[in-house]
Amino acid sequence: MSRSDDRNDLSIGLVGARGYAGRELLRLIDGHSRLRLDHAASRSLAGTPIRDSVPAWPGDDVFIEATPAAIADRSADVLVLALPNGVSDQYLPLIDDDVVVVDLSADHRFDDAWVYGLPELHREDLPGATRIANPGCYATAAMLALAPLGATLETEPSAFGVSGYSGAGTDPSPKNDQTVLRDNVMPYQLTGHMHEREITHQLGRGVRFAPSVAAFERGLVVTVLAELSRPTDVDSLFERYESHYQDDRLIEVQNEAPLPRDVADRVGSVIGGFSVDPADHRRIGVAVALDNLLKGAASQAVQNINLSCGLEDLDGLVSGG
Ligand SMILES: NC(=O)c1ccc[n+]([C@@H]2O[C@H](COP(=O)([O-])OP(=O)(O)OC[C@H]3O[C@@H](n4cnc5c(N)ncnc54)[C@H](OP(=O)(O)O)[C@@H]3O)[C@@H](O)[C@H]2O)c1
Known part of the structure; x- marks a missing residue:
């Protein structure tokens, strides 16, 4: 799948889409006027319709395989890793440097090469950031x-x-x-x-x-x-x-x-x-x-994506952004 060619439309991939945080992200992506899902990956749900897991999902999209090779084959502007600790390094070497990666695990929260995505403390570091460690x-x-x-x-x-x-x-x-x-x-x-x-x-x-x-x-x-x-x-x-x-x-x-x-x-x-x-x-x-699944995970990730990509701070999170 090619990168989004509409300046107003960022394509997004999600690995770990079956989990608690992944499902919240799907819900937020659905309600976000500037994000368009490119792929949602899960090992156990691969091939099944997203709507079976997220009943309000609007399209006929199906989950794809969650393997590093399958994700490397896709191309999205933003990639969210909603995986357990210790798994992200299987995926990261295959992701282009200019893709905005948000990692929900703790794998990069101690890594100074990554921006720590707590907007209330690090808002000025987020615009243009392509490696964002979402806080616990x-x-x-x-x-x-x-x-x-x-x-x-x-x-x-x-x-x-x-x-x-x-x-x-x-x-x-x-x-x-x-x-x-x-x-x-x-x-x-x-x-x-x-x-x-x-x-x-x-x-x-x-x-x-x-x-x-x-x-x-x-x-x-x-x-x-x-x-x-x-x-x-x-x-x-x-x-x-x-x-x-x-x-x-x-x-x-x-x-x-x-x-x-x-x-x-x-x-x-x-x-x-x-x-x-x-x-x-x-x-x-x-x-x-x-809410541990929202400000503690998925909505904080969306706010980080918004700030990194030059969207309105609260696009897709509160009405009117
Ligand atoms: N839950 C929270 O409140 C919360 C808050 C902040 C941060 N976090 C962090 O966010 C991440 C996800 O948390 P969660 O609560 O959503 O976990 P979860 O419900 O256990 O979901 C984990 C997801 O990762 C997938 N997965 C597991 N092992 C994998 C592997 N080796 N390769 C590929 N996919 C794998 C699972 O799906 P399949 O088995 O179908 O592939 C599932 O989609 C964790 O790092 C967690 O610490 C969670």
Whole structure:
């Protein structure tokens, strides 16, 4: 298939289209006026109609084989890899340098040759970028909570995340087994989690992070506890976050603590629940909620594509872009 010849129409390929993130991407591509699907690849669904998996899919397209050779045979302006960690390097050597690649895995989040695609922190690096590492879902939430605190952090902050089970992907595991999770919350990997290293690497300072998974399907909340160098109060914290994110239309700041249920199916993130310890006004708490499959994965990828390709920031994500 040849590159798109319509300046207004970017062709896009997707590998890993069966997964949670891949299906969300198909839905977003369908609703995006400037993106046209060139190919969606899956090993297990190859040859089957996309509509069988994504009922609202408008055309007769079928999934193609997910092999490096099959993808190298195609030519699209943008390629999204929605694959498990450690697989992207099978594909990347066969992709032209000028194709915009967005990798949803952690494979390139520590690679300085790639742009780290968190628009609220790295917007200026995205225009023209052709290798974009999409951030992790918990890492996105934790960094949105920590960025406004910046140099006023006195000691190492802690972040505690609770995610819905879709965060564990579709490969069967106790972390996405609804029988195990029913009426339950499961803490896991309480030290050395990939997202702890990711947040620490990106912010350039130590952060503790501990995740849990719970019985709901999508959405997550991360609670950050921090000690600041100076006393503060709840109103000042609220104003600091509101001012920090005043130009970021996907970030909403509110007084109440945000809940995963309230952000499910939303492309943005909500920050709130500001708290200051009455016994020590330097000790604070803040909570961030987002949909792990959207702001934590697919809609963040689309925003990165928009910014990289010179489209409107929020094309295909909010009405009116
Ligand atoms: N789920 C989330 O909340 C979330 C959030 C942020 C980032 N991410 C990241 O996004 C990526 C995808 O996550 P997911 O939750 O969508 O995973 P998933 O539901 O488990 O889907 C994985 C996809 O990769 C394909 N696949 C697996 N192994 C493959 C291989 N060796 N070669 C080619 N295709 C392969 C699978 O389809 P076939 O088996 O049919 O080929 C499937 O389409 C992961 O790196 C994950 O860490 C996920």
